[in-house]
Amino acid sequence: MSAGNGKPLGIIAGGGTAPLLVADAAIRAGRPVFVVGIGGEANPDIAAYPHEVLKWGQIGRMQSLFAKHGITEIVLIGNIRVRPDFSKFRLDFGAVRIMPKVLGMLANGDNDLLSGVVKLLGELGYTVVGAHEIAPELVASVGLLGRRAPDKAAGTDIDKAMSAARAIGVIDAGQAAVVINGRVVALEAAEGTDQMLDRVARLREAGRLKWSGRAGILAKCAKPQQDLRVDMPTIGPKTVKAAAEIGLAGIAVEAGRVMIVERPEVIALADRNDVFVVGVAGSQEKRG
Amino acid sequence: MSAGNGKPLGIIAGGGTAPLLVADAAIRAGRPVFVVGIGGEANPDIAAYPHEVLKWGQIGRMQSLFAKHGITEIVLIGNIRVRPDFSKFRLDFGAVRIMPKVLGMLANGDNDLLSGVVKLLGELGYTVVGAHEIAPELVASVGLLGRRAPDKAAGTDIDKAMSAARAIGVIDAGQAAVVINGRVVALEAAEGTDQMLDRVARLREAGRLKWSGRAGILAKCAKPQQDLRVDMPTIGPKTVKAAAEIGLAGIAVEAGRVMIVERPEVIALADRNDVFVVGVAGSQEKRG
Numbered sequence: 001m002s003a004g005n006g007k008p009l010g011i012i013a014g015g016g017t018a019p020l021l022v023a024d025a026a027i028r029a030g031r032p033v034f035v036v037g038i039g040g041e042a043n044p045d046i047a048a049y050p051h052e053v054l055k056w057g058q059i060g061r062m063q064s065l066f067a068k069h070g071i072t073e074i075v076l077i078g079n080i081r082v083r084p085d086f087s088k089f090r091l092d093f094g095a096v097r098i099m100p101k102v103l104g105m106l107a108n109g110d111n112d113l114l115s116g117v118v119k120l121l122g123e124l125g126y127t128v129v130g131a132h133e134i135a136p137e138l139v140a141s142v143g144l145l146g147r148r149a150p151d152k153a154a155g156t157d158i159d160k161a162m163s164a165a166r167a168i169g170v171i172d173a174g175q176a177a178v179v180i181n182g183r184v185v186a187l188e189a190a191e192g193t194d195q196m197l198d199r200v201a202r203l204r205e206a207g208r209l210k211w212s213g214r215a216g217i218l219a220k221c222a223k224p225q226q227d228l229r230v231d232m233p234t235i236g237p238k239t240v241k242a243a244a245e246i247g248l249a250g251i252a253v254e255a256g257r258v259m260i261v262e263r264p265e266v267i268a269l270a271d272r273n274d275v276f277v278v279g280v281a282g283s284q285e286k287r288g
Numbered sequence: 289m290s291a292g293n294g295k296p297l298g299i300i301a302g303g304g305t306a307p308l309l310v311a312d313a314a315i316r317a318g319r320p321v322f323v324v325g326i327g328g329e330a331n332p333d334i335a336a337y338p339h340e341v342l343k344w345g346q347i348g349r350m351q352s353l354f355a356k357h358g359i360t361e362i363v364l365i366g367n368i369r370v371r372p373d374f375s376k377f378r379l380d381f382g383a384v385r386i387m388p389k390v391l392g393m394l395a396n397g398d399n400d401l402l403s404g405v406v407k408l409l410g411e412l413g414y415t416v417v418g419a420h421e422i423a424p425e426l427v428a429s430v431g432l433l434g435r436r437a438p439d440k441a442a443g444t445d446i447d448k449a450m451s452a453a454r455a456i457g458v459i460d461a462g463q464a465a466v467v468i469n470g471r472v473v474a475l476e477a478a479e480g481t482d483q484m485l486d487r488v489a490r491l492r493e494a495g496r497l498k499w500s501g502r503a504g505i506l507a508k509c510a511k512p513q514q515d516l517r518v519d520m521p522t523i524g525p526k527t528v529k530a531a532a533e534i535g536l537a538g539i540a541v542e543a544g545r546v547m548i549v550e551r552p553e554v555i556a557l558a559d560r561n562d563v564f565v566v567g568v569a570g571s572q573e574k575r576g
Contacts, residue, residue: 081496164459171452173465173472183478184461190473190491199487203478208369 014078060094180216302366348382468504
């Protein structure tokens with residue numbers, strides 16, 4: 001179905017543009033791809049690649065598609081906005097066959113969806129690889145992404161925000177924090193980064209947060225225990241736009257462990273709005 | 289103006305009913321009270337006590353009121369929803385006299401409003417005492433407040449939620465966390481507990497959080513560095529009502545360091561809605 005001289009790659013695609021970038025990177029590396037879009041989540045633009053949209057639970061169909069395309073290596077990438085409702089699973093024969101394993105996982109209290117999916121894919125004979133292994137250019141490195149650089153006050157907020165993001169990662173709660181003029185004003189958990197930023201905007205509108213000029217930092221880092229193959233924290237143009245609209249000074253991300261999607265647009269937006277985006281050295285070494 | 293045989297007590301009152309409870313406790317102990325209500329915040333029911341409503345910055349007026357009533361001991365109690373806007377301060381002569389000190393504090397980067405206010409009141413010759421010293425019955429003790437008790441699953445969530453609340457206290461971010469079936473789903477920062485609970489409700493409505501029956505815990509504890517004289521964490525009927533509406537199993541508070549306002553109503557609401565409210569032993573000893 002598609003040409004290429006490398007090993008074919010399966011892409012299980014949630015929402016956003018990251019799955020498209022991974023597909024492009026694989027194709028550039030000479031690998032044929034086949035994209036399985038998750039119904040209700042996947043970007044319609046996966047239509048540009050060999051693909052099929054499946055519902056949660058259509059395991060057998062997925063297996064036969066991947067078999068047909070000679071795929072044993074898989075990337076899972078993209079947003080999942082809605083946790084799957086097990087009662088609405090469309091269980092095909094392939095799914096029914098692995099049900100004992102799924103039920104065993106659920107009985108063990110393993111409620112981490114992604115690690116469960118990775119385990120299952122492993123049992124089905126697939127190797128799960130990280131999107132960053134296919135497209136390393138997606139990952140933040142140390143340094144600035146645009147023209148603007150943090151000043152001294154911003155540097156202090158960066159340190160504090162990275163510490164806060166790290167602290168909530170240690171308790172497996174979230175990946176992001178906002179610090180403004182030395183004060184931790186928002187911590188991310190189940191709501192995700194976008195809604196957390198929206199909250200900061202509303203607190204400012206309501207007069208409950210006050211600052212002048214651009215100030216404050218959104219920091220984002222990976223949890224220590226995060227499986228970067230399937231669950232790398234991400235920022236993109238939407239993040240920069242939200243930070244700019246709120247009046248933050250900039251965004252700091254953990255280098256090597258946070259993904260930047262649509263990098264050219266991220267840089268353009270940062271420059272246009274005079275906010276900075278900076279990759280900072282991994283916390284692990286600094287804190288050790 | 290008021291009768292009583294004890295030392296008169298000044299009450300600087302933010303919103304809610306806690307200032308009224310402190311006034312009642314002082315009067316029961318035979319102390320005359322004078323309540324200075326913060327304009328835009330104080331409960332209109334302070335009208336039942338000798339009182340006057342002042343704007344932020346009317347320091348001279350406050351001093352003369354307290355002097356008139358022989359007050360040197362002060363309680364600061366009640367919610368402050370809106371951080372004062374220094375540009376809108378109504379600076380009377382008393383305020384102008386202490387301005388050098390205020391400016392010094394601001395220049396030192398001391399942006400913790402309450403500790404600044406306590407320092408200033410000390411400089412003006414007042415002793416700030418904790419509401420819990422006047423009305424110890426306001427504070428949670430170890431054990432249940434209503435009929436319902438946590439089951440084993442709830443016990444696990446209590447431990448995790450208290451750990452999460454403690455972790456964000458250590459970074460001076462917030463006092464409260466929600467854990468549902470082992471997952472940290474919300475962490476409090478500048479938005480406060482009510483808005484955090486509202487967020488959990490909306491995440492459930494949107495299908496982003498799912499659980500069946502009553503499950504999950506709101507935990508609330510004091511930050512390690514919190515000045516309990518002026519800033520004790522609080523739960524009340526609104527908290528119980530919100531927890532019940534969301535479908536949480538219960539509320540856990542750090543005994544000795546969290547205040548329970550309108551305790552009879554808290555207990556009645558907990559029993560009526562079949563949620564529990566439990567005081568658990570202070571984290572400090574457990575974690576040390």
